[in-house]
Amino acid sequence: MATVSVMLLSFSSITSNYKVSAKTITLSQLLNQNSLASQLILNGSSSVNDSLITLTSDNTEQSGTAYIKTPINFSNDVSLNLSVNIGNKSQQHDGGDGMAVSFVPADQIKKVNQKNGGSLGLGGISHIFGFKIDTYFNRFPEEGSFEADPPQFGHRQGDGQSFGAFFDSKNEGVIHTITDEAQQIDEKFNNQFKSLIVSYNSQSSSFTVTYDNQVWHYKNMQKFQSPMYLVFSAATGRNHNVQQIMIDDTNYKPFTSSVTVNYLDNRKNNLLPSTKFTGNIGETYKINEEKIPGYILSNQSQNSSGIFNETDSEINFYYQPMQHHVIVNFRYNDRTLRKEVFSGNTGETINYATMPVLEVLKNIK
Numbered sequence: 001m002a003t004v005s006v007m008l009l010s011f012s013s014i015t016s017n018y019k020v021s022a023k024t025i026t027l028s029q030l031l032n033q034n035s036l037a038s039q040l041i042l043n044g045s046s047s048v049n050d051s052l053i054t055l056t057s058d059n060t061e062q063s064g065t066a067y068i069k070t071p072i073n074f075s076n077d078v079s080l081n082l083s084v085n086i087g088n089k090s091q092q093h094d095g096g097d098g099m100a101v102s103f104v105p106a107d108q109i110k111k112v113n114q115k116n117g118g119s120l121g122l123g124g125i126s127h128i129f130g131f132k133i134d135t136y137f138n139r140f141p142e143e144g145s146f147e148a149d150p151p152q153f154g155h156r157q158g159d160g161q162s163f164g165a166f167f168d169s170k171n172e173g174v175i176h177t178i179t180d181e182a183q184q185i186d187e188k189f190n191n192q193f194k195s196l197i198v199s200y201n202s203q204s205s206s207f208t209v210t211y212d213n214q215v216w217h218y219k220n221m222q223k224f225q226s227p228m229y230l231v232f233s234a235a236t237g238r239n240h241n242v243q244q245i246m247i248d249d250t251n252y253k254p255f256t257s258s259v260t261v262n263y264l265d266n267r268k269n270n271l272l273p274s275t276k277f278t279g280n281i282g283e284t285y286k287i288n289e290e291k292i293p294g295y296i297l298s299n300q301s302q303n304s305s306g307i308f309n310e311t312d313s314e315i316n317f318y319y320q321p322m323q324h325h326v327i328v329n330f331r332y333n334d335r336t337l338r339k340e341v342f343s344g345n346t347g348e349t350i351n352y353a354t355m356p357v358l359e360v361l362k363n364i365k
Helices: 027-031 106-111 355-361
Strands: 003-008 040-044 047-049 052-056 063-068 078-085 098-105 129-134 154-156 163-169 175-177 194-201 206-211 214-218 228-235 243-252 256-265 270-280 284-286 295-299 305-307 313-321 323-332 335-345 348-353
Touching: 040 047, 052 063, 052 228, 078 098, 098 106, 098 243, 106 228, 129 206, 163 206, 163 214, 335 348
Parallel strands: 256 313
Antiparallel strands: 003 348, 040 063, 047 052, 052 243, 063 228, 078 194, 078 243, 098 129, 098 228, 129 163, 163 175, 194 206, 206 214, 256 270, 284 305, 295 313, 323 335
């Protein structure tokens, strides 16, 4: 018995592969057409005027932070050329407390700007690392915020030497000064901007800081596994100074994440190869569905537009098959003797036996 098999499929191969590689962020990109403020998140007493970031004015009990919106990818080298002004008064003349350049994990970034002079606006934030110019000697620790400063820089509260040092914090978020290579600095501040260069070597996992021609090294540190935000911070207590920073140059790779887009039928079978979009954290995306012959979109994804965040994500577009019609004509001497119409969805196979119909039609003249 003759059988006709018809595959109800209207489908062509469509593939779209999108991938955006993260580029090095340079000063010109950071300034965003002379608008540094558009690239920063400001908190507390901080403000921006052209390229000048003022973290604290010369007033008591202030805490100011500014951090760049795009986190840094530390699988690559990092360099920051900065100029900093830490005021005009030593702690013996009511000056303090200092400023810090630090790297804060993405899941902790909302905690910056804790009002505390001794922790330079960073108390209570876990798993950070940075370098500070400390202009006020804290003989006593503060629970949950910071440890006492190294004793080689003073013996009485607020009566010591200004110093530069690396610092970090553990799970508890207590700021710990790393005494290795901590060095006394010149206290002739005079409201002068001095060079501060921070560089990271990804091969050796080491930091080098140069401030006012003094050099600090921190070697073989544990690699950062998560996105890290670049944070500038400063604070005052009863002692105070104006504290400012300018970004002269930058060179680093931004941390990126991806959105994978899947094109599925209602049984979660792939109708097209998945596509991947990659972007810098904080950037926006908008992804439109693909047109698939033989299918119509049945469920619009809820997150087809959004912001690249710290973790990779997926977008699923669901499609349902279109209905097709197949017409079988039986003709004899240019005359249609019979017409059979069959319906089915994209992807279905219809098996139709012709012999019974031919048996019926063979005696028709």
